[in-house]
Amino acid sequence: MTKQELFKLIKEKKSFLCVGLDTDAKKIPAFLSEKYENPVLEFNKAIIDATADYCVAYKPNLAFYENSGVNGLDTLDATVEYIRTNYPAHFIIADAKRGDIGNTSAMYAHAFFGNELNYDAVTVAPYMGEDSVTPFLTYAGKWVILLALTSNKGAYDFQFVRDAETGERIFEKVLKTSLNWGNDENMMYVVGATKAEMLTDIRAIVPDHFLLVPGVGAQGGSLQEVAKYGLNSSCGLLVNSSRQIIFASVAEDYAQAARTEAAKVQAEMELILTDAKLI
Amino acid sequence: MTKQELFKLIKEKKSFLCVGLDTDAKKIPAFLSEKYENPVLEFNKAIIDATADYCVAYKPNLAFYENSGVNGLDTLDATVEYIRTNYPAHFIIADAKRGDIGNTSAMYAHAFFGNELNYDAVTVAPYMGEDSVTPFLTYAGKWVILLALTSNKGAYDFQFVRDAETGERIFEKVLKTSLNWGNDENMMYVVGATKAEMLTDIRAIVPDHFLLVPGVGAQGGSLQEVAKYGLNSSCGLLVNSSRQIIFASVAEDYAQAARTEAAKVQAEMELILTDAKLI
Numbered sequence: 110m111t112k113q114e115l116f117k118l119i120k121e122k123k124s125f126l127c128v129g130l131d132t133d134a135k136k137i138p139a140f141l142s143e144k145y146e147n148p149v150l151e152f153n154k155a156i157i158d159a160t161a162d163y164c165v166a167y168k169p170n171l172a173f174y175e176n177s178g179v180n181g182l183d184t185l186d187a188t189v190e191y192i193r194t195n196y197p198a199h200f201i202i203a204d205a206k207r208g209d210i211g212n213t214s215a216m217y218a219h220a221f222f223g224n225e226l227n228y229d230a231v232t233v234a235p236y237m238g239e240d241s242v243t244p245f246l247t248y249a250g251k252w253v254i255l256l257a258l259t260s261n262k263g264a265y266d267f268q269f270v271r272d273a274e275t276g277e278r279i280f281e282k283v284l285k286t287s288l289n290w291g292n293d294e295n296m297m298y299v300v301g302a303t304k305a306e307m308l309t310d311i312r313a314i315v316p317d318h319f320l321l322v323p324g325v326g327a328q329g330g331s332l333q334e335v336a337k338y339g340l341n342s343s344c345g346l347l348v349n350s351s352r353q354i355i356f357a358s359v360a361e362d363y364a365q366a367a368r369t370e371a372a373k374v375q376a377e378m379e380l381i382l383t384d385a386k387l388i
Numbered sequence: 389m390t391k392q393e394l395f396k397l398i399k400e401k402k403s404f405l406c407v408g409l410d411t412d413a414k415k416i417p418a419f420l421s422e423k424y425e426n427p428v429l430e431f432n433k434a435i436i437d438a439t440a441d442y443c444v445a446y447k448p449n450l451a452f453y454e455n456s457g458v459n460g461l462d463t464l465d466a467t468v469e470y471i472r473t474n475y476p477a478h479f480i481i482a483d484a485k486r487g488d489i490g491n492t493s494a495m496y497a498h499a500f501f502g503n504e505l506n507y508d509a510v511t512v513a514p515y516m517g518e519d520s521v522t523p524f525l526t527y528a529g530k531w532v533i534l535l536a537l538t539s540n541k542g543a544y545d546f547q548f549v550r551d552a553e554t555g556e557r558i559f560e561k562v563l564k565t566s567l568n569w570g571n572d573e574n575m576m577y578v579v580g581a582t583k584a585e586m587l588t589d590i591r592a593i594v595p596d597h598f599l600l601v602p603g604v605g606a607q608g609g610s611l612q613e614v615a616k617y618g619l620n621s622s623c624g625l626l627v628n629s630s631r632q633i634i635f636a637s638v639a640e641d642y643a644q645a646a647r648t649e650a651a652k653v654q655a656e657m658e659l660i661l662t663d664a665k666l667i
Contacts, residue, residue: 131492172488172495178503179465182458208513209451209485210540210607213410216451224457234487236515236535238542256515261489263517266565273552286545328489 110200110229110250112294112319116343118165118198120388123379125344126371127166127202127321129351130156130188131173138359149177152363153188156355157196159368163375166200166347167192168321193227200347202254202321203231211240222248230254232299232321235283239290246291253296257283257311260301260324280307284314293317300339302330302348308338319345326353332374336381344387350374389479389508389529391573391598395622397444397477399667402658404623405650406445406481406600408630409435409467410452417638428456431642432467435634436475438647442654445479445626446471447600472506479626481533481600482510490519501527509533511578511600514562518569525570532575536562536590539580539603559586563593572596579618581609581627587617598624605632611653615660623666629653 110118119125132149141148157167174185192199207217214233221231222245230252233242245253258268258280268280277285284298293315300311302324311320320339324330325348332348339346354374358366382388389397398404411428420427436446453464471478486496493512500510501524509531512521524532537547537559547559556564563577572594579590581603590599599618603609604627611627618625633653637645661667 133495170488170492170495172486172492172499175499176495176502178499179458179461182461186458204488206488206513206516207451207485209449209483210538210542213449213451216412216449216455220451220454220457223455234485234513234515236513236546237485237538237540238545238547240540240542242542259489259516261516261519263489263519263521266517267515267558267561268517270549270558270561271552273550273555276552279546279549279558282546282549 112343115165115200115319118200119344119382122163122165122375123382123388124163124165124375125346125348125378125382126164126374127168127347127349128156128160128164128354128371129204129323129349130167130169130355131351132355133173134177136356136359138361138363140361147184150184150187153184154191155364156367157192159364160354160371161196161199163368163371164199166202168202168204168349170204170351189228200229201227203228206232206234206256208234208237208241210237211244214241215244218245218248222251230297232256235287242287243290246295251295253291254321255283255287255296255298257298258300258304258307260303260328260330264301264304281310281314284311288315293319297321297347299323302332302335303328305330305334305338308335312339312341316341317343317345319343319347321347321349323349326350332377332381340381340385340387344382348378391622394444394479394598397479398623398661401442401444401654402661402667403442403444403654404625404627404657404661405443405653406447406626406628407435407439407443407633407650408483408602408628409446409448409634410630411634412452413456415635415638417640417642419640426463429463429466432463433470434643435646436471438643439633439650440475440478442647442650443478445481447481447483447628449483449630468507479508480506482507485511485513485535487513487516487520489516490523493520494523497524497527501530509576511535514566521566522569525574530574532570533600534562534566534575534577536577537579537583537586539582539607539609543580543583560589560593563590567594572598576600576626578602581611581614582607584609584613584617587614591618591620595620596622596624598622598626600626600628602628605629611656611660619660619664619666623661627657
């Protein structure tokens with residue numbers, strides 16, 4: 110998907126919501142396990158059907174599927190296929206945080222972009238530098254979403270370290286350095302919503318890039334703050350919400366509850382996009 | 389496996405060799421594809437049988453299995469099971485470079501340590517800090533192998549940045565900071581052999597920890613240099629070689645060639661351990 114196509118989708122849906130499919134088998138409604146052979150897949154399908162009107166992207170978190178071994182990966186594949194078949198316009202992000210030396214990253218890139226399974230983007234960790242990231246950039250229409258400033262407490266351990274030479278913080282250095290590897294047509298950045306006040310500094314370096322923003326909802330970030338500092342002329346934001354939407358209810362009405370929650374976020378996003386004259 | 393058990397294994401085998409199972413399906417001998425339904429598994433089994441006498445550890449690189457989707461993961465599981473069944477003393481490392489926010493890292497940790505599949509260690513990326521690493525430390529007898537200084541060119545992008553406040557380079561900061569998360573009984577560090585001259589600085593911070601050293605062989609690192617600066621009183625080194633051993637020949641004699649190559653490395657390691665009076 111190109112950047113223009115993504116922006117078009119955002120305008121059509123009046124939403125920049127990404128629904129995180131962090132489907133913890135232990136947290137899904139208990140009745141599903143009694144009724145279905147693959148309760149996680151059933152849950153995902155119902156959540157996708159319930160939320161597709163209100164979001165532009167889905168982000169399965171690979172850990173939650175790897176956790177169940179090969180069966181979990183089967184469920185993941187079936188989930189992605191379900192989205193592709195029923196909602197072909199949606200953007201699909203493999204939240205995998207991969208990254209290794211060049212020949213190994215090339216293998217990961219092929220795993221996410223080279224098979225029939227058709228992700229649009231994969232999250233990549235920057236610690237190992239250029240040759241760990243660039244192999245993911247060789248697939249036309251596919252995206253690297255590079256970790257810059259993450260939403261968790263541990264972000265303060267290394268991401269804010271200031272470079273003695275340039276005065277830049279590591280997350281800023283990641284942004285600046287990676288501008289030499291890709292561009293706003295094939296790279297996005299992860300910026301945690303819990304650090305929205307940093308978005309001004311981040312936009313100074315990457316004004317035109319899309320940012321994937323986790324941390325709204327369960328992690329405590331504010332959508333208004335994120336939009337205030339993060340919006341650009343192509344929207345430039347994909348705001349992810351996982352637990353707040355997919356586990357809005359764990360009773361029989363879980364899908365309806367997820368739909369209501371997604372609709373609520375979409376309505377807020379529609380106002381934001383309208384105020385910004387983007388729709 | 390405890391640190392003492394690992395050191396004992398090293399003394400028994402007179403080796404600190406780790407064989408990297410970076411099994412690229414496109415590089416294995418062509419005749420295997422004609423003869424076997426699962427040529428990669430067949431290749432791995434033969435390589436394991438051929439090298440087990442000369443190494444103490446195996447390190448499957450997950451990218452090479454994920455690259456083939458669910459079937460690849462099946463092959464990986466079967467490979468690990470083969471090692472566990474036939475060579476139960478060997479240390480098994482999942483080279484996965486994982487790391488995410490706390491609840492997600494907990495899922496990854498369970499994927500590697502909580503199922504019947506029995507890895508001893510997993511490689512973890514440090515960018516996201518403490519809560520991305522500590523969930524892996526909650527399994528008794530299991531190890532985190534944290535990326536510190538990697539063997540690739542991209543290592544220079546961020547790992548050598550100097551902290552304006554403390555003067556430490558990022559890889560040193562990762563070492564120091566992580567001393568608060570674990571200890572030399574549950575953490576090791578990745579230090580690339582291509583940066584052996586850095587081992588003196590690294591040993592000043594982590595004198596007692598084991599280091600996993602990739603980059604000897606195909607990537608150009610020197611075993612002598614690594615041993616000179618990296619050995620400690622418990623050996624403290626696992627030196628990985630992948631391509632140089634497993635693809636020593638791509639003809640019918642591939643297993644014998646791998647055995648010869650592993651034996652050569654073991655002989656060099658035996659001399660090193662003898663000289664250091666560790667055996």
